[in-house]
Amino acid sequence: MDMIHARGLVQTFYTGRGKQKREVRAVDGVDLHVAEGEVVGFLGPNGAGKTTTLRMLTTLLRPTAGTATVNGYDVVQDSVQVRRSIGYVSQAGGTFSQAQAGDEVVDHGMLYGMSRRDAVKRGHELFGQLQLDGLWERMPKNMSGGQKRRLDIVMGLIHDPTLVFLDEPTTGLDPQARANLWDHIAKLRTERGATVFLTTHYLDEADALSDRIIIIDNGTIVAADTAENLKAQVSGDLVSLEVAAGEHVEVASKRLGVIASDVETDARHVRGRVRRAGREVPGLLRALESDGVALDSIEIVKPTLDDVFLTLTGRSLRDAEAEQSSESETAPSLTKEGVSQ
Structure with a gap:
């Protein structure tokens, strides 16, 4: 019922x-x-x-x-x-x-x-x-x-x-x-x-x-x-690699790109979405080791509801909150009949 x-x-x-x-x-x-x-x-x-x-x-x-x-x-x-x-x-x-x-x-x-x-x-x-x-x-x-x-x-x-x-x-x-x-x-x-x-x-x-x-x-x-x-609609877990040396970012990015989507990099970090990360990451680590790439850390984060919102709407829930807050500071309030006084 x-x-x-x-x-x-x-x-x-x-x-x-x-x-x-x-x-x-x-x-x-x-x-x-x-x-x-x-x-x-x-x-x-x-x-x-x-x-x-x-x-x-x-x-x-x-x-x-x-x-x-x-x-x-x-x-x-x-x-x-x-x-x-x-x-x-x-x-x-x-x-x-x-x-x-x-x-x-x-x-x-x-x-x-x-x-x-x-x-x-x-x-x-x-x-x-x-x-x-x-x-x-x-x-x-x-x-x-x-x-x-x-x-x-x-x-x-x-x-x-x-x-x-x-x-x-x-x-x-x-x-x-x-x-x-x-x-x-x-x-x-x-x-x-x-x-x-x-x-x-x-x-x-x-x-x-x-x-x-x-x-x-x-x-x-x-x-x-x-x-x-x-x-489950989000395209995999977020895998984040922190390399020990900045010159290895490009190599790590290419290796992660083999198994990941939406790969992003900065000075010492490489991130991407990996389906079945628990199965794929061990092979990634072996490949990086053979390349001589040392890691300071690796993090695997399961999808969150904010990731779901981002997938569905193209923006995160927190970004949407910020947009609404900004608009409410300048927009008139709404009523059934018109602008409230």
Whole structure:
């Protein structure tokens, strides 16, 4: 059973006014599905359409075109039922009142129909699991950024939803808290049978947590598969040789070029992609030894999701992030009606 099923989702915004008005498709014909019990990573650079897609799936933004069902409910026709059946942790974080953190959580649970007793019990469980012990009576405004982020996650999980949307959940967390949250996300599926739809631009996060990865770029889906299958599309492992003497770079480059593609060199390094590197590299080393080429080091690196993104789009995910950051500094913000003021 598909917990999420979307066909042809489009979200259009506009920039400018009058004759300068221009249509921008933030999401352009997205098809995706998520099966019951899956943890799916939705990967792409900032501005690629991740959060816009998620906001449509969680009924916060009405699609310009296309259809989607979540937990069997149509996101337009059955929006109330969708919201009741999911957990959602937004990228922006929650808006907290002047109440204590524990009261915020309990009130949030009761909005979903929980009894106060059950909400208190579940809230304390989550506070312990997400390293918020001792903060039940603290006001959110007096918490650190990382603590507030974990409180956001508690509020998204308080009613024990079977489908959880997490939008950049580890932003602002230190490495220890991030690792703890990874463990908790894994347990949502293994111990509670939850389906998790996770948006992120952290490559290691998507790789570590996801059964399947969907990659979006410029508003369109460019790939959807397991991390292993996606990385298999890259043309081999990256083999990097550091020669002891710079004059041997040319010889090493020719030898590596016999088994590698995309060979690059600099003053003392030679790099290239090698299929079945574990089988090919021993022969390369023997050939270099016979040529009298001494190496200071050799490194073999398996393909990463950034390599996958580079293969699919012609640029690395980090480069795409930099492009979006540069554009956002100069471009006007977009709204449904035009430029926001």
